[in-house]
Amino acid sequence: xxxxxxxxxxxxxxxxxxxxxxxxxxxxxxxxxxxxxxxxxxxxxxxxxxxxxxxxxxxxxxxxxxxxxxxxxxxxxxxxxxxxxxxxxxxxxxxxxxxxxxxxxxxxxxxxxxxxxxxxxxxxxxxxxxxxxxxxxxxxxxxxxxxxxxxxxxxxxxxxxxxxxxxxxxxxxxxxxxxxxxxxxxxxxxxxxxxxxxxxxxxxxxxxxxxxxxxxxxxxxxxxxxxxxxxxxxxxxxxxxxxxxxxxxxxxxxxxxxxxxxxxxxxxxxxxxxxxxxxxxxxxxxxxxxxxxxxxxxxxxxxxxxxxxxxxxxxxxxxxxxxxxxxxxxxxxxxxxxxxxxxxxxxxxxxxxxxxxxxxxxxxxxxxxxxxxxxxxxxxxxxxxxxxxxxxxxxxxxxxxxxxxxxxxxxxxxxxxxxxx
Numbered sequence: 001x002x003x004x005x006x007x008x009x010x011x012x013x014x015x016x017x018x019x020x021x022x023x024x025x026x027x028x029x030x031x032x033x034x035x036x037x038x039x040x041x042x043x044x045x046x047x048x049x050x051x052x053x054x055x056x057x058x059x060x061x062x063x064x065x066x067x068x069x070x071x072x073x074x075x076x077x078x079x080x081x082x083x084x085x086x087x088x089x090x091x092x093x094x095x096x097x098x099x100x101x102x103x104x105x106x107x108x109x110x111x112x113x114x115x116x117x118x119x120x121x122x123x124x125x126x127x128x129x130x131x132x133x134x135x136x137x138x139x140x141x142x143x144x145x146x147x148x149x150x151x152x153x154x155x156x157x158x159x160x161x162x163x164x165x166x167x168x169x170x171x172x173x174x175x176x177x178x179x180x181x182x183x184x185x186x187x188x189x190x191x192x193x194x195x196x197x198x199x200x201x202x203x204x205x206x207x208x209x210x211x212x213x214x215x216x217x218x219x220x221x222x223x224x225x226x227x228x229x230x231x232x233x234x235x236x237x238x239x240x241x242x243x244x245x246x247x248x249x250x251x252x253x254x255x256x257x258x259x260x261x262x263x264x265x266x267x268x269x270x271x272x273x274x275x276x277x278x279x280x281x282x283x284x285x286x287x288x289x290x291x292x293x294x295x296x297x298x299x300x301x302x303x304x305x306x307x308x309x310x311x312x313x314x315x316x317x318x319x320x321x322x323x324x325x326x327x328x329x330x331x332x333x334x335x336x337x338x339x340x341x342x343x344x345x346x347x348x349x350x351x352x353x354x355x356x357x358x359x360x361x362x363x364x365x366x367x368x369x370x371x372x373x374x375x376x377x378x379x380x381x382x383x384x385x386x387x388x389x390x391x392x393x394x395x396x397x398x399x400x401x402x403x404x405x406x407x408x409x410x411x412x413x414x415x416x417x418x419x420x421x
Contacts, residue, residue, distance in 0.1 A: 011074075012181035015188035016130055018073040019122040022191065025070070026119020029063055033115050058098060060107030063114065064199045071195060074188045079200050103199075110198040118191065125187040129180030136173025140166045247273045292331055296321045300331050301352055308338045308350070310367070315353040322361055322413045326391055330363055330411060333384050333395070337365040337407050340381075345369025345405060361411045371403035384409075 006012070036056055061083075068079045082103040086093040098104045135155055143152035143166045151161045160166050250270040257263045292300035298316045305312035321327060334352055341350045347369030354363035373381070381397060388395045392412055399405040 006185070007178055007181055012184055014073045015181075015184040016126060018070055018188045019126050019184065019191070021070055021073075022114075023119050023123035023126060025063075025066060026114050026122065029111060030115040030119070033059065033112070054095070054099075057108060058095075058104065060109070060111040061098070061104065063111040064107035067110070067114075067195050067199060071192050075192045075196070079196055082200065107199050110195065113198075118194075121187075122191065125184065129183040129187070130177070133173045133176035133180045137170050137177060139169040139173065243273060243277045247277055289331070292327065297327050297330060301334050304331070304335050304338060305352060309342050310338070310345075310347055311349050312338065313349070313351045315351070316355065316363070318356055318361075318415055320415045322356075322411070322415050326361060326393075326411045326413045329387055329391055329393070330361065330409065333388065333407075333409050334363060334365060336384055340373070341365070341367045341369065341405075344373070345371075345403075347403075347405075356413075356415045359412060359414060361413050361415065363409050365407040367403070367405050369403050369405060370401075371399045371405050372401045373397060373399035373405055 033056070036059070040053055040056065065081075068081070071079055083101060084097055086097040132155060139152050139154055139160060140163070143149060143160065143163070146152065151159050152166060154160055154169055160169060247270065250266060250273055254263060254266040254270055257266055289300055289303065291303050296318070298314075298318060301316055302314050305314050322330075338350065338352075341347050345367050347367035350365065350367040352363065352365050354361070356362075381395075385395045388409055388411070394410045396408045397406070398408075
């Protein structure tokens with residue numbers, strides 16, 4: 001509204017349309033509420049009207065939906081629907097979810113306020129700021145048509161009999177129309193702000209939305225881990241077995257062939273097939289090791305420690321097996337940490353320890369290297385922190401220059417003893 005071209009833009013007309021549709025919608029809402037209330041009162045004697053009270057309680061939902069659409073006329077920021085998705089399909093879960101939501105009752109309160117007070121304000125603002133000034137501006141037209149050029153009624157209160165007076169009133173009406181445009185903008189903005197305050201999601205509903213997002217994030221992690229296991233299983237049972245068969249066939253052909261160029265080519269082919277098989281096995285192990293699926297986290301970490309070029313001591317005992325997503329994330333965190341120890345630390349020895357205590361799985365990776373680990377240096381620590389945070393875990397790194405380095409990670413989880421049995 002502070003822009004100089006406000007009067008020439010579409011915003012005054014958008015504001016007028018918002019208030020005018022508000023007056024019409026509010027009048028219809030008032031009639032509907034009164035009609036439903038009368039019907040409920042008449043049928044409550046025979047207990048038939050009680051279900052209609054549920055309809056009254058839910059009556060704010062369609063009104064709020066219409067209001068959110070109308071607000072697009074004057075508010076560029078869309079207003080989200082704060083309703084939650086029912087846990088199950090069907091009418092009963094939908095009704096239960098809606099009646100337990102704060103958003104439903106706020107929308108009902110807004111509907112009652114809208115039907116009782118706000119729509120008359122909308123109508124009054126349109127009348128004062130738009131219709132009255134335009135009626136003044138049309139005085140010469142009214143005098144020339146309805147008054148036969150002799151007189152005209154101004155707002156049905158004053159009679160104008162002279163043309164100069166009629167044109168003077170018209171000029172006054174044009175000036176008041178410009179002022180009314182600003183009044184329409186202010187009123188429409190205030191009305192939209194009040195509607196947003198009442199029907200937009202608040203912190204409580206946002207908290208529920210955050211919880212739902214966290215749950216969906218966990219579901220995505222589980223689906224991702226399931227897909228990793230599927231890929232590992234397909235490679236292990238498919239491509240790897242074919243490469244093993246090819247390697248054996250090349251080995252037998254090399255043994256049966258006489259010395260010469262053909263034997264040399266078979267030897268090179270056999271060696272390349274062996275290298276491809278080794279690379280495929282390493283790839284499968286990096287996707288999801290079979291030892292983790294079959295024997296759990298302690299065995300998988302022990303296997304990773306045995307394959308590390310730096311000697312690693314493992315001290316990890318768990319009463320059972322945690323959730324698959326947490327187990328996989330913990331394993332790959334330890335693997336990445338051991339890879340960093342081997343590549344960057346210059347350590348002579350490392351240690352992996354951990355356990356489960358008070359509902360949290362914790363792991364620690366220590367080394368006696370040079371220290372000075374920097375997450376921004378591309379060591380993969382940022383990716384580890386992101387992977388841990390997805391599961392609501394925490395990752396802490398202590399690595400002063402000169403060492404030692406300590407990486408600690410925690411996951412909130414339960415490890416039931418029955419799982420291991």
